Amino acid sequence: MTRLRRGVGYCVMSGARLPCVLRATACFVYLRMHKPDSDQLYAGSYPAGDLGWWADRIREWNGQGREVYVYFNNDGGGNAVRDAGTLLRLLG
Numbered sequence: 001m002t003r004l005r006r007g008v009g010y011c012v013m014s015g016a017r018l019p020c021v022l023r024a025t026a027c028f029v030y031l032r033m034h035k036p037d038s039d040q041l042y043a044g045s046y047p048a049g050d051l052g053w054w055a056d057r058i059r060e061w062n063g064q065g066r067e068v069y070v071y072f073n074n075d076g077g078g079n080a081v082r083d084a085g086t087l088l089r090l091l092g
Helices: 002-006 048-063 076-091
Strands: 011-014 028-033 067-072
Touching: 028 048, 048 067, 048 076, 067 076
Parallel strands: 011 028, 028 067
Antiparallel strands: none
């Protein structure tokens, strides 16, 4: 596959009214977490169930030999830091 040969990674996004396409095109996956507030792009905290779902996706990508980089940008009120910590705990 040409995309894999060139190492170009698609950015998977989770956010308010943004398309979320689970596409891995390189030996790594870059995941941007903007959500979960449906009215504001960078607000709200992810429910534990949603983060559990993402933890499962990360495990799948890791199982395919891919490195996964996650960037939380739901920074209003410190949500990004809390959600990142929760995701790390879910991943063990």
